[in-house]
Amino acid sequence: MNDGVARFEAAVQAGLDPKNADAVTEAVTTTDCDWVGLVCPQCRHKFRRDDPVKLDVDADGRPTVRHLDPDLGCVNSRALPPTGEAVLRLLAAVRAEDPIDADVRVLRLEPGDELLGDDPRRPCRRCRFPLRPYESVVVCPCGRGCSAAIHYDLDRGLLCYERWKNSLKTAHCLLTKQELGSR
Ligand SMILES: [Zn+2]
Ligand SMILES: [Zn+2]
Numbered sequence: 001m002n003d004g005v006a007r008f009e010a011a012v013q014a015g016l017d018p019k020n021a022d023a024v025t026e027a028v029t030t031t032d033c034d035w036v037g038l039v040c041p042q043c044r045h046k047f048r049r050d051d052p053v054k055l056d057v058d059a060d061g062r063p064t065v066r067h068l069d070p071d072l073g074c075v076n077s078r079a080l081p082p083t084g085e086a087v088l089r090l091l092a093a094v095r096a097e098d099p100i101d102a103d104v105r106v107l108r109l110e111p112g113d114e115l116l117g118d119d120p121r122r123p124c125r126r127c128r129f130p131l132r133p134y135e136s137v138v139v140c141p142c143g144r145g146c147s148a149a150i151h152y153d154l155d156r157g158l159l160c161y162e163r164w165k166n167s168l169k170t171a172h173c174l175l176t177k178q179e180l181g182s183r
């Protein structure tokens with residue numbers, strides 16, 4: 001066993017991170033773990049709470065932590081991307097009811113999409129976490145080319161768009177906060 005893994009195990013055994021008490025090579029990101037809020041060296045996305053991770057050591061024997069989420073492809077990659085169809089169906093239904101939704105565009109982010117950014121990664125305008133490949137998002141409806149985006153991903157429970165919308169009387173640009181007209 002090397003030092004990095006030994007240190008991790010010592011922290012777990014000291015009771016600092018009870019959720020990872022049985023972790024050896026795989027763990028879950030918690031609010032108490034060493035890497036929460038740090039950036040994955042592989043994909044450069046920040047670790048979020050509940051992200052499954054792989055614990056490893058690099059060539060110099062330093063501990064490394066990488067995502068296990070196949071969508072990010074840091075350790076495993078996904079054979080087929082998810083369909084995201086549920087969100088498109090739901091959106092079609094709400095659109096008919098609510099004019100604030102009339103101009104929104106939902107899309108699933110493919111790897112390499114410019115909305116993801118590269119370095120730095122571009123964040124969701126509501127939760128501020130960097131957007132990840134295969135997440136569904138709403139692109140700002142302002143039509144002024146701001147390209148701001150916000151999560152709208154039922155499969156992952158990321159309802160940032162719903163929360164944003166419900167907090168408003170009128171639609172506004174996600175980037176400039178400028179009003180887009182009354183509801
Ligand atoms: Zn990663
Ligand atoms: Zn979000």
Ligand SMILES: [Zn+2]
Binds near residue numbers: 142173
């Ligand atoms: Zn905008």
